[in-house]
Amino acid sequence: MTVPAQETSAAQHPLAPYGWDEGWELALARHHREHPGPLVPARVTRAHRGALDVRTPLGPQRVAAARGALPEPTTGDWVVLGLAGGEPRLLAVLPRRTxxxxxxxxxxxxxxxxxxxxxxxxxxxxxxxxxxxxxxxxxxxxxxxxxxxxxxxxxxxxxxxxxxxxxxxxxxxxxxxxxxxxxxxxxxxxxxxxxxxxxxxxxxxxxxxxxxxxxxxxxxxxxxxxxxxxxxxxxxxxxxxxxxxxxxxxxxxxxxxxTPGLRSVGLGAEGPAPSVERAFADVEDLAVDCRFSDCTHACEPGCAVLAAIDAGVIGRRRLESYRKLEREREFFAARTDARLRAERAGRWKAIARQQRAVRPRP
Ligand SMILES: Nc1nc2c(ncn2[C@@H]2O[C@H](COP(=O)(O)OP(=O)(O)O)[C@@H](O)[C@H]2O)c(=O)[nH]1
Ligand SMILES: [Mg+2]
Ligand SMILES: [Zn+2]
Structure with a gap:
């Protein structure tokens, strides 16, 4: 009898139609070492408030969404379910690729x-x-x-x-x-x-x-x-x-x-990959030839982007759209920074309060 080759195990996995592959297999191996009991991978097909619909190797199932240290799982996430005890329990979310x-x-x-x-x-x-x-x-x-x-x-x-x-x-x-x-x-x-x-x-x-x-x-x-x-x-x-x-x-x-239609799609600060730069790769490529490295393509002499607009290579609308999304991203980044600073300040205040409470003043 021949033992099936290791490489094909992910392809033959019951979750292969849901995207299971060798990379996920490796990510799961770590959890097998950390959790002694039986566990299975599952993919989130829908996230509810407090519960997840998941696809397990045995079929669809609903599990309670664990609170606490996990990143909140969403549609498309791969999760690890522990099977020790009656109900399958959410143990971990595998690191997201995208x-x-x-x-x-x-x-x-x-x-x-x-x-x-x-x-x-x-x-x-x-x-x-x-x-x-x-x-x-x-x-x-x-x-x-x-x-x-x-x-x-x-x-x-x-x-x-x-x-x-x-x-x-x-x-x-x-x-x-x-x-x-x-x-x-x-x-x-x-x-x-x-x-x-x-x-x-x-x-x-x-x-x-x-x-x-x-x-x-x-x-x-x-x-x-x-x-x-x-x-x-x-x-x-x-x-x-x-x-x-x-x-x-x-x-x-x-x-x-x-997905439902999105009424508003605000651009986040930075995703895992550059956004505006890639979406406007044509503008970015032209900007390499601007005379000034910090050219805003508004009215500077030697602006390669404005020259391209004059020559009809790209439309003015495209430059305006680029500017708008770029501004939006900067605004969001600033807002996020402000919130992080406020949170950090709040944390320090709380710690200081605690210390005053445990250390009676002389
Ligand atoms: N004429 C035409 N109508 C379409 C086509 N695709 C979708 N529709 C119609 O557009 C409407 C909205 O479609 P739906 O799939 O619900 O849009 P969603 O909100 O993006 O999911 C429905 O009435 C569809 O029948 C198409 O290729 N041709
Ligand atoms: Mg729809
Ligand atoms: Zn320029």
Missing amino acids: AVTRADVSGRSDEQVLAANVDTVAVVVAPARRAPLGRVERFLALAWASGAQPVVVLTKTDLLSGPELAEALAEVEAAAPGAGVHAVSAERGAGVEDLRAALRGTVALVGPSGAGKSTLANALLGEDRLATAAVRSGDGKGRHTTVHRELLAVPGGLVLVD
């Missing part, structure tokens, strides 16, 4: 993790009369920051004429350096297989509500698993049908994370 985060606009906390361990972020937009370029750029910056590879999907191409589609594609391509742009009509199935070939691993679908994310997810799944909304007549806006972030395995290899 994280799609946005600035929390409420200001209560710094950032919200939308999905973890994503390989591809698909920015889904429907070009109605005009391609929403500012939105594409904003979502792309968010995507680059995650550490995953972004792609842009132009949906509902059945609603555009040939020339309109060609124009939308050209505009979006100019706004998406480094990311592939794909046109699909999920309704008609056009372009879906080409898109599938361009996607890898765990794919998070992000974009405005009503763009067609859930319809596209269903087309990739080959069945209607996710609820979709009819667009309201009149204003053309989609209703918010998808309210949860949900992870699903696609037969044939991909894992999809469908």
Whole structure:
């Protein structure tokens, strides 16, 4: 009898369709050494308040979300469950490879993790009369920051004429350096297989509500698993049908994370990877040739970016969008710094109070 080769064990793992691989196997090995009892890995398919839906090697399960030292697990996280005792217990969250985060606009906390361990972020937009370029750029910056590879999907191409589609594609391509742009009509199935070939691993679908994310997810799944909304007549806006972030395995290899439409996507300070620099790689490349290294591309002599705008190489809109997102990121970074300073000050005050309490004054 032959013993199966070690390398193939992850590929044959019951969670392989959910993205389990050798790297996760290694990350889990540490926990096997630390926790003597039986344990299994599981992937979070949906996070609730106080509970997690997870996919275990034995099937779907709901576990209580442990409070305390763990990072709060979110959709896409790999977790370790201990099986000693009756109920499976959440022991650990494996270190994230990537994280799609946005600035929390409420200001209560710094950032919200939308999905973890994503390989591809698909920015889904429907070009109605005009391609929403500012939105594409904003979502792309968010995507680059995650550490995953972004792609842009132009949906509902059945609603555009040939020339309109060609124009939308050209505009979006100019706004998406480094990311592939794909046109699909999920309704008609056009372009879906080409898109599938361009996607890898765990794919998070992000974009405005009503763009067609859930319809596209269903087309990739080959069945209607996710609820979709009819667009309201009149204003053309989609209703918010998808309210949860949900992870699903696609037969044939991909894992999809469908997200509700994001009303506001504030850019975080810094994700695991540079965001604005990557989303505006064309502007950054030009800026290398500016005369002054701290050129703001406003009116300086010898500005290579302004020269490129004058020559029609890039649009002025693109420079303005770059400036806007850059300012937003700086603002967020400053706010985060201020909060950290305040927290630190608060901690020291508390420690000083404690010390006064235990050390009676002479
Ligand atoms: N014509 C057309 N309509 C689409 C297409 N994809 C989605 N829709 C419609 O757009 C609306 C919103 O779709 P949905 O998938 O719920 O959008 P989501 O909010 O991004 O998940 C629904 O009425 C869909 O039927 C498409 O390729 N062509
Ligand atoms: Mg949806
Ligand atoms: Zn310049």
